[in-house]
Structures are given as C-alpha cells and as structure tokens.
Amino acid sequence: MELFSVFTVKAVLTLIVTFVFWQLFKFATKYREWRKVTSQMSVIGPIHPLWGSLHKFKDIGEFMTIIKEIASKERSKVVGYWFMFFFPEFNVVHPDSAKILMKSSEPKAIGFGGAYGMMKSWLGDGLLISSGKKWERNRRLITPAFHFGILKPYVNIYNSSTDKFLNNLKEFAVTNKPVDVFPLVSLETLDTILRCAFSYEGKIQTEGLKHPYVAAVSRLAHLLSERWLQPWLYWDTYIILHRVF
Secondary structure, eight states, X not given: OHHHHHHHHHHHHHHHHHHHHHHHHHHHHHHHHHHHHHTTSEESSSOBTTTBTGGGXXXXXXXXXXXXXXXXXXXXXXXEEEETTTEEEEEEXXXXXXXXXXXXXXXXXXXXXXXXXXHHHHHOSSTTXXXXXXXXXXXXXXXXXXXXXXXXGGHHHHHHHHHHHHHHHHHHHTTTOOOOOHHHHHHHHHHHHHHHHXXXXXXXXXXXXXXXXXXXXHHHHHHHHHHHTOGGGOOHHHHHHHHHO
C-alpha cells in the first residue's frame, strides 16, 4: 500500500511538472512569434524588461497622446505596445489596417488581457462581447430589426436628437475655435438609443455628465481603462477577493 502511495505521488508530480514545462514551452514559442511581429512595426518604447511599455504612460490620456505622436511621425498603420513581458497588443491607426481587421472572421479578444473580456461583467455576453456561433446567431436575430420599414417610424426621433446636437454645436461655431465632437456625438447617439429602444426622454444632451446615467457610464469606462492599464487587475479572482476582503 505504501509503495502504491509513493508511486501515485511520483506520477502526480511528474504530470504536474510535465504540464508546467509544456505551458512554458508554448509561451516561449508564442513569445518568439510576438517579438518577431513587433520588431517589424512601431512600438511604444523603450521596452522595460518587466513592465514592457507600461512605464511610458500613467493613464489612457497619455497613452492615446503617444499613439497619435507615433502615428503622425512614423506614418504607421499599426502601433504595438507591450503589457509587461506577457504579451503585446496592437492599436490600429490607419484605414487600411482597420479594413483588414473589420473583414476578419477571427474571434474577439475575450481571453486574458483582452478588453472585451473585461467588459463582460458590465455588458454581459451579448452581441458586442460574444463571438463565434453565438455572435452569428444573435446577429441573424437582430438583423430584421434594422429593416427600413421598421426604422421609418423613428425618423422623427432621429431628427429631434440631431436638432439638439446641432444646437449644441452652434455654441462652438460662434467662437470660431476647434471642438472635439466625440463627446457630443456620443451623447447624441445615447439619446437616440434611449428614446428609440426604451422610450426614455431624458435631458441627455443638455445635462451631459450631470445626468446620473451618463455619469455612471463615464465612471465605469474610467474604471475599465484603469484596469486595462494595470495587469495585476486582469484576474477576475483578484477583483472578487479585493471586494470581499
């Protein structure tokens, strides 16, 4: 019996060691591929042996500024950056690259480190997050909802939301100064969706961040970007334990 127990322990340890070495081998192989790919493109650097590119920016604002500077200076189509030494990620900064990406049938990045995976606990496994067969099924189900005959009754709502959007732009037009239209377009889009899908007519475009729902979405987006920049927060288990203790 004792001999059998020793043999069992040795067998289990052998399996564990074999599994660990196999995982390390797969990671090393993938790592060499990543290094080869990133060596052929613009990368946020210099690369730190531990932190990768993370030491070059403190928040999402600095990150986007660096991406814009590299894209403008080097005319890059893709800008890479390393999240610690684990893996690289790539930022598409040219229409040609975006075209290839949009036409691709590759699954979304919902695994470790993927932004889609981090949004799953917030948005659920719906059309935006899902991939593969589930995404195909959901997409087929929702396609009839965008038929012209169904959308036609909502034209008045579209026009009303657009009028509010244009009125907001008029305030900037008289100053003759450049304006970032992204926040205004986002509010107009949210206003249209809430009115069409939920029959909710709040003062979304008027109140902006003062509106509780807009403020909540903005806060969640900020927390998501903070988590994205801190690899030790990628593990859901860490988040759960931190919440409990």
